[in-house]
Amino acid sequence: MHCLCLCLTEMRSIIVLLLLNILTDCSVSFTVKVPPGPVVAHVGSTVILPCWISPAQNAEALEIRWYRHGQFSNTVLLYRHGNIQDEQEETFRNRSSLTPLSDLSGGLKGGDVSLQLETITIQDEALFHCYVSGDNGYDSAELELKATAPGSAPVLFPRPLDDGRLNVSCSSSGWYPEPNITWTSDQGKTLRPAAVSHHRAADGLFSVHSWTTVSPSDAQLVSCSVSTTTGESKEGKVDIQGIISSDSSDPWKALFITVIICALLGLAALILYKYRSKPAGKKQAGTDCENGPVEERKVPVNINIEDLRKHAEQITIDRENISPDLKVTADCKCVRDSPEYHHTAEGFPYQLCAFGAQRFTSGRHYWEVELARENTPAKNYWLIGVAKHGNHCGKDRSAVTPSCGFWFLCSDGENGFYPNTETPIYLSVTPRPERLGVLLDYDEGLLQFYSVKESKHLLTMHTRFSDSIVPLFNPGVGDICPLKIVDCPVEEDSPAGVTVPLLNN
Ligand SMILES: *[C@@H]1O[C@H](CO)[C@@H](O)[C@H](O)[C@H]1NC(C)=O
Ligand SMILES: *[C@@H]1O[C@H](CO)[C@@H](O)[C@H](O)[C@H]1NC(C)=O
Ligand SMILES: *[C@@H]1O[C@H](CO)[C@@H](O)[C@H](O)[C@H]1NC(C)=O
Helix, strand or coil, X not given: CCHHHHHHHHCHHHXXXXXXXXXXXXXXXXXXXXXXXXXXXXCCCCEEECCEEECCCCCCCCEEEEEECCCCCCEEEEEECCEECCCCCHHHCCCEXXXXXXXXXXXXXXXXXXXXXXXXXXXXXXXXXXXXXXXXEEEEEEEEEEEEECCCCCEEEEEECCCCCEEEEEEEEEEECCCEEEEEECCCCEECCCEEEEEECCCCCEEEEEEEEECCCCCCEEEEEEECCCCCEEEEEEECCCCCCCCCCCHHHHHHHHHHHHHHHHHHXXXXXXXXXXXXXXXXXXXXXCCCCCCCCCCCCXXXXXXXHHHECCCCEEEEEECCCEEECCCCCEEEECCCCCCCCCCCCCCCCEEECCCECCXXXXXXXXXXXXXXXXXXXXXXXXXXXXXXXXXXHHHCCHHHCEEEEEEEHHHCEEECCCCCCCECCCCCCCEEEEEEECCCCEEEEEECCCCEEEEEEECCCCCCEEEEEECCCCCCCCEXXXXXXXXXXXXXXXXXXXXXX
């Protein structure tokens, strides 16, 4: 019953009144309760710091003061005389309130004095005091608020070293608190990082970078996992078998080498089979060449672009569903980032997307996109593929995966090229494609990319399409050259730099 001690020392002059209180009110004194352990909240989220008085009683006539440790008069929220008071630390204005913990708590009437805080920031991390006082006493309790931020999905990037091993780097940003990074290979074996570095950005969030070396004979998949003590964790993987190549400057060549090796193995198997003439020789050729979900083994080595163009479609950009930060020419063929747009966040600007106005629900469809212009270098940033009709592009890579209805190849400047497979795979392409051909085979569930100038197959993605599929374009930020669809005749009001269309069916 410490309620009385304070009152007695503070209000000696009205001792008589207090004595009356002793006799009448102390029976209804209370204690303040909070849950054990810290409350962990995501940066940007809304959180409730639970606090209630026990035994339950109406708290409407009490004073409720929420403050941070050591800042009694600098309140987060002050409720007194039946109202929330205006005196409050500025950073908590308009984002703190007394909010019942649940519908069943009865709110203030039921003694629930929980504090709700909106748009949590890292600076909100503190020891919060929940202090409640009434005419006949007071009590308080402490509750720790911890902020946490899950960073971006780790991006892995393998580079061949001279000794045949690979230098695989992993980076991720936007974490809080400072995360740990762990490397594992496919057998769950831990790999030792050669270096780990952390960086703290101005907004207080951490980024982490690490690299390690691995021999392709030791592992197929290398995985990098980033996690915090608050339980956030994200993992990225790279299939290093699909990347290693004899010519380190051109990992795409590795795919072709794989294709050729498979073809040779197939031939050898066929010869063996014929030679032995035994059913036992019927083992499927090429099963040893499984290379992950992306590479296509049955790719014709000699690509005839004219054959692909038999499936050409006239694609235009759908003006109605376009990111406000993009500009489209009058003929709906050219798209680029608006000059007013400044990309501040790290990573590719996935949200800057435009969709084709044409929808496909079956069959084969082909279109070409020009990524260079005379006397200018090929674009560094672009994202080209297909998406489910009606999709909206999120900012984050995790929002544009195949399971969300997106399939694309992305050129992300010096980060290289990657398809949006759920397991990240990185490739570097030289030279940069100046014109990209896209073949959508809806019924077979294939999406293929070609470099038109070199008549080269780049990549095949396997999937199963459902509903309407539309072309997807994203010009990235900062390139001189726009992204231009070139698969149909030029309209009369075409912008400067439009070339004569290739296709005249
Ligand atoms: C709080 O809201 C009021 C009225 O909506 C507004 O005038 C004031 O600027 C806001 N204060 C802060 C700190 O956001
Ligand atoms: C591996 O790559 C990182 C950059 O991601 C670089 O800092 C490091 O020096 C490279 N290590 C070797 C052995 O090349
Ligand atoms: C990070 O690693 C250090 C040292 O290995 C360890 O003490 C700490 O608990 C780890 N933190 C997390 C979040 O795993």
